[in-house]
Amino acid sequence: MTSNASRSLLLRAAALAAGAAALLGGTALAQSQTQAPRDGGTLTAIVQPEPVTLTSAINTAAPTGFISGNVFDGLVDYDLDLNPRPALAERWEVAPDGLSITFFLRKGVTWHDGHPFTSADVKWTLENVWKTIHPRNQATFGRVTRVETPDDLTVILRLSEPSLAILSSVNSNGAQVLPKHLYEGTDVLNNPHNLKPVGTGAFVFKEWSKGNHLILERNPNYWDKGKPHLDRVVFKVIPDAAARAAALEKGDVQYAVFSPVPLKDAERLGKLPGLKIETRGYEWISPWLFFDLNVDNQYLKDVRVRRAIAHAIDRKAISNIVWYGFAKPAISPVPSTLPAFHDASVPQYEFDVRKAEALLDEAGYKRGADGVRFALTHDFIPYGDDYKRTGEYLKQALKRVGIEVTIRSQDTAAFTKRVYGDRDFDISSAWFAAFSDPQVGVTRAYWSGWVGKNTPWTNGSGYRNPEVDALIAQAQGQARQEDRIATFKRIQQIVQTDLPSIPLAELKFFSVHAANLKDVVTHGDQIYGSLKDAWFDKAASN
Amino acid sequence: MVAPWLNRRRLRFWAGRLAHMALVVLGIAVVNFFLLHLAPGDAAQVLAGEAGSATPEYMAALRRQFGLDQPLPVQFAQYLGNLLTFNLGFSFRHGLPVLELIGQRLPATLLLMTASIGFAVLAGSALGVVAARNAGRLADTLISTLALLFYATPVFWIGLVLVVVFSVGLDWLPVGGMTSVEAGYAGWDHVRDVARHLVLPAATLGLFYLAIYTRLMRAAMLEVTTQDFIRTAVAKGLKPRRIALRHVLRNALLPVVTMLGVQVGSILGGAVLVETIFAWPGLGRLAFEALFQRDLNLLLGILLCSSAVVVVVNLAVDLLYTVLDPRIELAR
Numbered sequence: 026m027t028s029n030a031s032r033s034l035l036l037r038a039a040a041l042a043a044g045a046a047a048l049l050g051g052t053a054l055a056q057s058q059t060q061a062p063r064d065g066g067t068l069t070a071i072v073q074p075e076p077v078t079l080t081s082a083i084n085t086a087a088p089t090g091f092i093s094g095n096v097f098d099g100l101v102d103y104d105l106d107l108n109p110r111p112a113l114a115e116r117w118e119v120a121p122d123g124l125s126i127t128f129f130l131r132k133g134v135t136w137h138d139g140h141p142f143t144s145a146d147v148k149w150t151l152e153n154v155w156k157t158i159h160p161r162n163q164a165t166f167g168r169v170t171r172v173e174t175p176d177d178l179t180v181i182l183r184l185s186e187p188s189l190a191i192l193s194s195v196n197s198n199g200a201q202v203l204p205k206h207l208y209e210g211t212d213v214l215n216n217p218h219n220l221k222p223v224g225t226g227a228f229v230f231k232e233w234s235k236g237n238h239l240i241l242e243r244n245p246n247y248w249d250k251g252k253p254h255l256d257r258v259v260f261k262v263i264p265d266a267a268a269r270a271a272a273l274e275k276g277d278v279q280y281a282v283f284s285p286v287p288l289k290d291a292e293r294l295g296k297l298p299g300l301k302i303e304t305r306g307y308e309w310i311s312p313w314l315f316f317d318l319n320v321d322n323q324y325l326k327d328v329r330v331r332r333a334i335a336h337a338i339d340r341k342a343i344s345n346i347v348w349y350g351f352a353k354p355a356i357s358p359v360p361s362t363l364p365a366f367h368d369a370s371v372p373q374y375e376f377d378v379r380k381a382e383a384l385l386d387e388a389g390y391k392r393g394a395d396g397v398r399f400a401l402t403h404d405f406i407p408y409g410d411d412y413k414r415t416g417e418y419l420k421q422a423l424k425r426v427g428i429e430v431t432i433r434s435q436d437t438a439a440f441t442k443r444v445y446g447d448r449d450f451d452i453s454s455a456w457f458a459a460f461s462d463p464q465v466g467v468t469r470a471y472w473s474g475w476v477g478k479n480t481p482w483t484n485g486s487g488y489r490n491p492e493v494d495a496l497i498a499q500a501q502g503q504a505r506q507e508d509r510i511a512t513f514k515r516i517q518q519i520v521q522t523d524l525p526s527i528p529l530a531e532l533k534f535f536s537v538h539a540a541n542l543k544d545v546v547t548h549g550d551q552i553y554g555s556l557k558d559a560w561f562d563k564a565a566s567n
Numbered sequence: 568m569v570a571p572w573l574n575r576r577r578l579r580f581w582a583g584r585l586a587h588m589a590l591v592v593l594g595i596a597v598v599n600f601f602l603l604h605l606a607p608g609d610a611a612q613v614l615a616g617e618a619g620s621a622t623p624e625y626m627a628a629l630r631r632q633f634g635l636d637q638p639l640p641v642q643f644a645q646y647l648g649n650l651l652t653f654n655l656g657f658s659f660r661h662g663l664p665v666l667e668l669i670g671q672r673l674p675a676t677l678l679l680m681t682a683s684i685g686f687a688v689l690a691g692s693a694l695g696v697v698a699a700r701n702a703g704r705l706a707d708t709l710i711s712t713l714a715l716l717f718y719a720t721p722v723f724w725i726g727l728v729l730v731v732v733f734s735v736g737l738d739w740l741p742v743g744g745m746t747s748v749e750a751g752y753a754g755w756d757h758v759r760d761v762a763r764h765l766v767l768p769a770a771t772l773g774l775f776y777l778a779i780y781t782r783l784m785r786a787a788m789l790e791v792t793t794q795d796f797i798r799t800a801v802a803k804g805l806k807p808r809r810i811a812l813r814h815v816l817r818n819a820l821l822p823v824v825t826m827l828g829v830q831v832g833s834i835l836g837g838a839v840l841v842e843t844i845f846a847w848p849g850l851g852r853l854a855f856e857a858l859f860q861r862d863l864n865l866l867l868g869i870l871l872c873s874s875a876v877v878v879v880v881n882l883a884v885d886l887l888y889t890v891l892d893p894r895i896e897l898a899r
Contacts, residue, residue: 067749069749074856075856077614077617077660077661078662084614084617084618085618085619085620086614086617086618086619087617087619157624157628158625158628159625160615160618160619160620160621160622160625161620161622163622163624163625164622212632214628214629214632215632215659215662217662219662220662220663234671234748234848235661235663235668235671235672235848236671236672236848236849236852236853237744237745237746237748237846237848238744238748240748257749259748259749261744261748261846262846262848263743263744263846264843264846264852265723265743265843265844265846267727267730267844268727268730268742268743268843268844268845268846271727271730271731271734271735271742271743272742272743274735275734275735275738275742277741277742435607436608436859437608437613437616437617437859438606438607438608438609438612438613438616438859438860438861439606439607439608440616441608441612441613441615441616442607442608442612443607446612457619458619458620466620469620478623479612479623479626480615480621480622480623480626481612481615481616481621482616482619482620482621483621
């Protein structure tokens, strides 16, 4: 990881040599080198669903992150190849033994209320939010035993074991720094500033009319001089998908994220001269779609049945037809968007109906007189039509091999309770974010400690393998990245052999934006990042 | 000396009626409380689900925050205690008191409902009268067909078609929302802006109601026309226009008023579909989302207000009956 630190030093040196910090962001994309960004204008974006709160530190939901990333900065942000780039931290160092990480903070940064941003803010948030309340970071920062702040601009994390995953989740979504002076001594979850956030970011919170809109305004004192270019960002709540498409088409709205319109509309909108479809900016999330097979089910407990189901599913058809090409067939739970960790040599279950039938016969489930071997239920993740269609595809595919599938639907609360609490299901579908390190996003699907704990988005299949558990623990504490990579590849080999869940597709979420809105995607964590680089070419639309 | 309108009988009526109303509202609240707690999953689970990741500690913290770690009887006692002190509780999800949330959304809902029901009652009744007076002729057939068409067409479809035609196609009206926040209008410009945003949702909702009033009015008019007192009116030589307005219409209004009562009662329930399509920040959407989010305090609050309005409007309709038809008397 020292290579990262030296890279950041190089970047910084280059920026200083150029004499303008503004170039730092600009060099990320070639297109911005040809045109100078124009200042001014109001960007209207869609946020859907409406966020609950505006601080990602206490709620990692997508709509919260989408807005919060503009109000707050991370210690770093990530470029399109997921390399960390300086933000609130100008540089960082990992000790050779991996047992300490030092962040050197940027000088002269202030919170929106004028208070200086210091190492005390980072220390307080780590100890009181990341390690206690944050839904994801308790695992990531669990090995931090002590936080030292020798001066206002230096933060040293002392670790009980090396924890390389930390550097992949210190952007404003993964580890959002809260202003200590506004949060210390309060009930963090109920702090009123969660609804009117005070950050250090490029945009200042202005107003939130619930159910209606939310307004951010340009931060005139932003540390990244010359940015942001936009005067204002208005986020509108538009609950209906067809209405979202109409608003984008008409130009009332110039930016919408997380696949805001039905997939079949995306192609049509993309062909309009005034709109563009963008699939970059989701790299840091790296979502993958899968079926969880309940290994406690009387049929699914047999690995031959699970493999037969994998063989019966045409993952290409799922990507190209069910998902209109906004997906890529997945072979492993670690998506190929994490090239270092992804193992392409895992056992593959090619689409082969005859093989599936042979495996089912071998398992002792012959077709009955009506051609049916046995029946299963399928609960799809209630996030919209695309997942329902995926379920309908499963029903068709399994019917061909003699398995009758009944599709059940419910709302999110009932779904997560059924799958992760009651475990009253046979096959469920879900998508997880892998994030840029499998430790953060992937291992939760296989660690046996999660089974039946009623914690959403964890181990749904009920898979319990002591060897995998041990490997997961081992990877967390390994100091050398090569060793961690080897461990994660081993995990992939085992779980793809045992197949408690079937990876189906690496989802490509898309954003829709006005063609004259430039540099709206400059980061690999853009949808949870800042719109500070975005600008309107020609007259801003209104 | 007691005022003449406040005689014993009336006093007994009002006391009984008000006690009755309070009991009904309380009963509804109790049933709602237990009914809603039958739904699987809770608010903490929804929040954790939306967050995309969670730990048991995080969920325990949320449950503590929401008061969901208390046993159900304790939660119920708290809820009841709150109710009896006219406190609707706190929505932890929104971080605001329920009353404040309802207050924020109420103006939008009232505006949409008044506009659409007003349009529907006036236009629908007028069309119904015209249809009845031309029963069996072309105008009647046309009106009846149109009414049936609007009634049978799904509301969301009418809404989307109106958007596609008048917003995207002709660019006359905004796609959705209640104001043009970007423009930051004030004063009369703001009123005009809201009115422009109101046209499509009010028309969409109004067209559905309009069909009901047209058909109701037409049927009632035709029925009243066959009554003896109309024959008497004709026999004593009154002009047809006067008969239609003074004798037929007034009596035909009873079913329309009944219908109006039912619909006004559902005002607070809002119009989920129309509010969703037009991104109208009303109560219907708030209640609908609260259900999916298991934000039970909020949902119970909206339902309670809603039931209170229903009960009050019922009373108002009963009183209105006695005005429209003096033969009807208030009784316990």
